[in-house]
Amino acid sequence: MTPLVFLALSAAGGVGAALRLFTDGVVRSRMKIAYPLGTTIINVAGSFILGLITGAALSHVVAExxxxxIGTGLMGGFTTFSTASFETVRLLQERRWVAALMNGFGMLVLAVLAALAGLAIGGAL
Structure with a gap:
């Protein structure tokens, strides 16, 4: 990895984190529900984009x-496993069992399926 790529990767991570904060804020302002939908949307979308860029890189359509x-920097900063874990624990503490199950396992399943779809589409480019 060149110093320029390292700097770009680091900057992209910061942009991804800011984009996550913005996206979650938009979702929260529009969807007044107690379920952490913003984090689910962020993690599923980020998994899809990471799969897409990885598939495109494996197909030599996108440079490494x-x-x-984009993958490690931007999507690494955008997605958040730790927030999803914390929100699942919070739901468990509130005894909201179904919401906790959906947040913990549901998001994992959706994110993996989204990454697989992105990888397939990216690989077909």
Missing amino acids: SWHLV
């Missing part, structure tokens, strides 16, 4: 440096 910047 862009795969690192």
